Amino acid sequence: MPLKQRRQGTYVRLGASVAAATLLAGCAGAGGGGGSSSGGGGGGKALNVLMVNNPQMTELQKLTADNFTKKTGIKVHFTVLPENDARDKFTQDFSNQAGQYDIATISNFEVPFYAKNGWLAPLDSYVKKDKAFDQADILGPMQESLTGDDGKLYAEPFYGESSFLMYRKDLFAKKHLTMPAHPTWQQVADLAAKVDGATPGVKGICLRGLPGWGEMIAPLTTVVNTMGGTWYDKDWNAQLTGPGFEKATKFYVDLVRKHGEAGAAQSGYAECLNDMTQGKTAMWYDSTAGAGSLEASDSPVKGKIGYVPAPVDKTKTSGWLYTWAWGVQKASKNQDAAWKFISWASGKGYEDLVGKKIGWSNVPAGKRASTYSNPDYLKDASAFADITKKSIAGVDPKNPGVQQRPTPGIQFVDFPGFTDLGTKVSQEISSAIAGKQSVEDALKKSQALAEKAGKEQK
Template sequence: MKNTPFLVGALTIALVGSASAQSLTIATVNNGDMIRMQELSSGFTDETGIELNWVVLEENTLRQRVTTDIATGGGQYDIMTIGNYEVPIWGRQGWLAPLDDLAEDADYNVDDLLPAIRGGLSVDGTLYAVPFYGESSMIMYRTDLLEEAGLEMPENPTWEFVAEAARAMTDRENDINGICLRGKAGWGENMALITSMANAFGGRWFDEDWNPQFDQPVWNEVLNFYVDLMNDAGPAGASSNGFNENLALFQQGRCGMWIDATVAASFVSNPDDSEVADMVGYAVAPDTGNDNRGNWLWSWNLGIPESSQQKDAAKQFLAWATSQEYTNLVAENEGWANVPPGTRTSLYENPDYIEAAPFAEITLDAINAADTVNPTVDPVPYVGGQFVAIPEFQGLGTTVGQLFSAALAGQSSVDDALSQAQSVAEREMRRGGYMN
């Protein structure tokens, strides 16, 4: 494995001499980009002397552990991998160390960060985390299967077309599912997908007075559409499938379509990992004819809890892992198509990346089109796109996700799931003081 110099700015110069006895504990998620970062980080240790202890966890488990640790000031981790949901909430609560040093470091070039991504990581102009990669959502589909079905992907696909195509591509005898969608319970798992669907259909979590909306007809339409589609064209056991499970199914050639994070594009198009790499097409997320695609905006970011006793060394790692130099390091080792996407403007101006990544333009367009301030068709009192940016959402979203996952698994009816979701949401909104 090749290594290149990647020390970044004044932070490094100040720390190299005293770092030999230091170690950092990093909590991160078990997806491909983060695993690659772990593999490449030996060069960082060789250069700085800072040892790295990795805690790599499944997405839902990661969220539970880092939330508990930071809320209690446990100090178990020096660096946390967190989303743009947590960053502004935790920053306002004083749980994250501000990153003014990085923001002012000319070598780091914070102005190169995509405005949509950077804005979600700042509170009152102060940066509280830096993005490792950013994403929106898109359709990834098998061009060969769609052609065999006698269909052509429209420039602006609708959910109606997605359902038609998914059913047409389904071939149970050959273990090909027309569509793979998230079913695993979690506010950042199935609810990211279903909330995005609801936004596109005209649904919303709450009205302008914070009244929950699961008792409205549009939610019944959304959840029935989702469950029926997955029963007709989805894989067996879909209620247990999240991002990683659906990625594996698509790479194995067992999905006709997959609507999920744009970051997955490099994995499904990599011939080393994907059996269908040369048969993948990309399209914008579907709408229902109302120009709202519900495409989400998400970033996995590195932040430092205030409880860490190694803040200076942690900032040095953040500067390395999210720098332009790290992008070049990944490109040298893995190829340009596999670099972390969706964070820096310069990446989308790099001809080497544009040539290697056929999904680059659609990814950038999706990120720029995501509207987290006005995520739904009708007005709402919250921001967040595929999530509701309030502290209560982590628990509430997961509970609703469990109810919807049970409906997908046939353990309850759609009507029962929505009724229970309405009751739970009303209780939480009253408890939080949002509604009378």
């Protein structure tokens, strides 16, 4: 996948189930090359770091020897793998406390139960001593999502994202339409109907219909949350046939069937990004990371896109939250050196380094408040920087809907078995999008799957 079409985070996670202590989660991949290992120069300690092969990670790998190892004497041996392989490997290693890897890129999906199982080393003492790192600069929801139930911090974000609505300003002007500053989903549906066909071949909106717990389930669950639904109540009773979940799913399926992209049942993040870039759709609800590609210097729609917060219904906000973050294995014997690496890789200085060496559009953003006051970054990201920051800062992972939940999570339910459950449910709903069954039938089958998974959590 081209560098400018980064697939950060949520939209690429397609998992299998987790059994006992080992999470066997997989996904569609996150762009970039294949697996590799490399070491930096210099003397002293050595660290083994396992990373997903996202472009930002491989860029960090290239910068480490000259900009970290030379200063600290700490060699860094990287293992860089596609996300499905990396998730399987770091979970096996951390769950067994085998100690092969000192650091791994984990997400806010893993942190709560990794911390609960005692697989991660708390980072609070390092944060307290390392004033230059400036923990207060980390966006609140990011820090909260990487904090365990015991109140301890277990990971630091490398980059983060939320979700928002992107729309073609020129097509809206052509049809004399105005996008509200804070749209509701009903307003979006009405606008999709009016802008559909604004120019030949243009559809009203693109929404993911591709099966996967990190593909279609991510945006759909945010719609469920704001329309009053939830996967589970606070006692792990499945709610997929409840009024809120059913209302949201019918709305989503109807909208994409009436005014969505062609082949919606097989369209995920990448397909919607391509449709938006190629001028085939007037609106797109998805990850804030997509804006970087739409505003790239070679993008045909650069400067034509407007950005507004994730549409709502019953809640004030509805954007999701995702981050790839650095976690230290509790069994690691190199925890001090591991913190030095994390402090560098997630520090303000690293963002400046990337901006100057590679380009400001490549900065791993979405984690620090200071990024959004950096004039160099804002010069390249002015169209979407402020709304991205506000989208991330405005979410509440513990209370994303209108009722209590058994576990944190906005676009996912944070328990190991959700990787398998979410994927199976998405297959049923994708079938409804394809017109092969009704939403009611899809949710009836999904409810049975969710009940079984919920009983295991009880």
